[in-house]
């Protein structure tokens with residue numbers, strides 16, 4: 001049996017996950033460098049949970065300096081099959097108000113200085129990424145949100161900017177004009193790397209502000225984001241607890257193909273593969289590399 005293991009990445013304001021039983025902390029080494037923090041591993045009900053705060057305890061790591069590859073690699077090594085990202089986001093729509101949870105299904109990548117693939121020279125791979133969010137995982141999150149009576153909407157496009165500065169007014173209007181729903185600084189390359197690691201991924205975007213386009217909210221600052229986050233964090237923990245309690249014991253196949261994303265993705269002929277890179281890919285791509 002392929003045990004389902006639920007990973008949770010906590011974003012701004014979510015640096016721990018109270019309520020785990022059999023809790024232990026584990027620092028897993030990664031060939032991709034230092035992850036953001038030790039993993040906190042435990043259970044909610046019968047479901048195994050692995051928690052990682054992406055900015056580290058105390059929020060010492062800015063979005064551009066998060067080692068996204070190491071984070072996804074250690075989550076994979078810990079057995080994570082399904083990964084929920086909790087993320088504070090600005091909104092481009094009046095109806096997506098602070099406090100609302102948005103289960104996004106599309107991403108736009110506007111980041112520019114992050115390592116966004118495990119693959120490269122010596123092992124080239126191209127995974128399908130048309131549907132970056134696992135629909136079945138998202139459906140489970142929606143059920144959990146409904147059961148917890150949380151205000152949420154399903155569907156939306158999240159653009160990821162490099163940051164750390166918030167957007168200018170012109171950028172904000174541009175993204176809004178392009179029809180994007182939300183903005184954040186961390187979903188990319190996290191979602192891309194999860195797909196390469198064959199981990200099913202979903203984002204719960206917790207709206208904290210209207211960025212700076214809104215006539216009545218013309219500036220976003222950390223203080224206002226944090227004020228909303230305090231309420232959101234408690235709701236996010238309830239959501240995760242409910243999701244975990246109702247989670248299947250065995251990994252479900254993902255309709256978007258995340259469970260076998262590498263099946264036909266590696267194009268480099270075996271004789272031309274770089275042994276050093278293959279060694280680093282042992283966790284992420286071990287399933288297909290071992291097979292031949």
Ligand SMILES: CSC[C@H]1O[C@H](OP(=O)(O)O)[C@H](O)[C@@H]1O
Pocket residue numbers: 010011012054055063086087088089184185186187222225226
């Ligand atoms: C504290 S406001 C900006 C900060 O919040 C978001 O973080 P996360 O996605 O980890 O919740 C945003 O992406 C920025 O990193």
Ligand SMILES: Nc1ncnc2[nH]cnc12
Pocket residue numbers: 088089090091161166167183184185208209210211212220225
């Ligand atoms: N307006 C915003 N822009 C970018 N990232 C954010 N995270 C929370 N609010 C944000």
